[in-house]
Amino acid sequence: MSMSFEIGQVYNRREDLHGHYGGQEQGGISTPADHPLIFLFTGASGSEYGYEDEFRPDGTFWYTGEGQVGDMSMDRGNRAIRDHAADGRELHLFEAVGNGEVRYVGKASYLTHHWEERRDANDNLRRAIVFELAVDPRSEESSDVAEPNAEYVTRRRLQNRSLEELRQLALQRASPSASASERRIVVRQRSQAIRAYVMKRASGVCEGCAKEAPFVTSQGRPYLEAHHVSRVSDGGPDHPRWVIALCPSCHRRVHHGQNGEEYNARLTKSLGEMESNEDA
């Protein structure tokens, strides 16, 4: 049986998905028993329970785990996501578009997860699992861009651009009439451009502690991580001035350090200073 879904295509969740594959018809994570796949559903309705799924500036998708009340735990659907590769199951991400219909976003894979304080259905703070997923760029390109290696080619091209050119690319906007999938492409292009811009701006030195990148990647580039200093509400990267290149240690410090928020505020301030010349 073919398990290929077409990106951007709208499906009736109950008939087209559960009718063919089975799986729980309610909730965000559905694990059909007789097929090696897992359906993930994201959508506006979840946000009332503190579900703030979104594409991040680095192109990953953050997906909130299941469990509406109390601390989440790494079992059932949540464990299924974490272990999908080892279990040989594919993750397929859909976004709700209303009336029981969902639009296919793409094939996803688990990268890692972290825990966040979020509000539950009773408005109490609890520990929530946030999965960091890669959404397969190849399937997106095959239907939207029609160039098999576009992602790779784009990345190579970006590395050769000047700082100013990258900045312009990073600021491009989708037209207001663009469809969700067109907007997603612009978000992806912007996120790549912002990343390339920030890495070029840092030129191998952590913008937090001013130490050199801890190692060189297999592609021969200094290893630094892009960190977004403020939360993005629209699911896309907004501006290079909110993204900073950090060594892994500084990046962890922001998220897990005792004074992480304070440190993040300091980074935000120094980013503002770094970028102030560019705003003329």
Ligand SMILES: [Zn+2]
């Ligand atoms: Zn650092």
